[in-house]
Amino acid sequence: MSVHWLVQNGSDVPPGVDWLAPGEQEALAALRFPKRRADWRLGRWTAKRAVCALLGLDEPGGWPEVEVRNDPLGAPFVRHRGQAAPCRLSISHRADAALCSVAPLGHELGCDLEWIEPRSAAFVEDYLVESERAVLEAAPAAERELLGNLFWSAKESASKALGLGLRLDARELRVALDEPLEESWRGFSVSFRGQVLHGWWRRCGRYLLTVVDRWQGGPPIALAHGARGTLLRTSVERAVREAGRREGR
Numbered sequence: 001m002s003v004h005w006l007v008q009n010g011s012d013v014p015p016g017v018d019w020l021a022p023g024e025q026e027a028l029a030a031l032r033f034p035k036r037r038a039d040w041r042l043g044r045w046t047a048k049r050a051v052c053a054l055l056g057l058d059e060p061g062g063w064p065e066v067e068v069r070n071d072p073l074g075a076p077f078v079r080h081r082g083q084a085a086p087c088r089l090s091i092s093h094r095a096d097a098a099l100c101s102v103a104p105l106g107h108e109l110g111c112d113l114e115w116i117e118p119r120s121a122a123f124v125e126d127y128l129v130e131s132e133r134a135v136l137e138a139a140p141a142a143e144r145e146l147l148g149n150l151f152w153s154a155k156e157s158a159s160k161a162l163g164l165g166l167r168l169d170a171r172e173l174r175v176a177l178d179e180p181l182e183e184s185w186r187g188f189s190v191s192f193r194g195q196v197l198h199g200w201w202r203r204c205g206r207y208l209l210t211v212v213d214r215w216q217g218g219p220p221i222a223l224a225h226g227a228r229g230t231l232l233r234t235s236v237e238r239a240v241r242e243a244g245r246r247e248g249r
């Protein structure tokens, strides 16, 4: 079965904490900084909706029964009614939007959401390897910003799929982009210590989404319907509009 994805933004998140599991309410209470609290709530909300849709759980009744925890290295995992849930997931939050990729057990996932923005020469020097820098230099000027963010995002997704997160030197990961495909998701691969991980990327306005799955499968599938036929509309376009409004564009 394929990997699925869902994007939600800040205005999708319900007020209060009733939709969180008791353990999540405790975890939230321990977070002190408002931005971290908002990002965390948005990530949990997106993850719960994605898990409910994948597993066919009742909404909204299922929300507090789904608990997203983090392992000691920070990687998220899911419990349902106190038991390990039969799914894997990855979460990313950025610029008032969150991306969750979710799949049945067996997959090892990482996803990342970036706001496409200029990256400095020092950033390129510090985080990209020679082959990536060569692609960047050969690209038309208009594509460089996207590519710089794409190489970075692919590494973030790969480091999450490996479960390593921050503990990895970005230059140990080497990204290669596939030829553009017809679909809106396009492929890439990431080499790391003799392994090759496969991933997918797409652009939505100023957002860039990447998903890496250690099982090579087809492109991620948007979660369209939850339990009771609830439409789980991917809200990337809305997030882009709202972010644009905030920035006065």
Ligand SMILES: CC(C)(COP(=O)(O)OP(=O)(O)OC[C@H]1O[C@@H](n2cnc3c(N)ncnc32)[C@H](O)[C@@H]1OP(=O)(O)O)[C@@H](O)C(=O)NCCC(=O)NCCS
Pocket: 039, 040, 043, 070, 073, 074, 075, 076, 090, 091, 092, 093, 094, 111, 112, 113, 155, 156, 159, 160, 161, 162, 163, 164, 165, 166, 167, 168, 169, 170, 171, 173
């Ligand atoms: C996880 C990481 C890779 C990305 O974090 P980030 O870009 O700051 O934030 P994102 O919103 O994209 O991702 C955060 C989520 O990643 C997940 N995550 C954290 N550690 C993780 C790990 N070891 N493995 C998998 N997922 C992890 C969590 O779900 C977290 O959200 P939560 O704490 O609300 O549950 C983190 O290691 C980090 O802070 N990296 C900083 C940059 C860096 O050096 N990256 C290495 C690139 S090779």
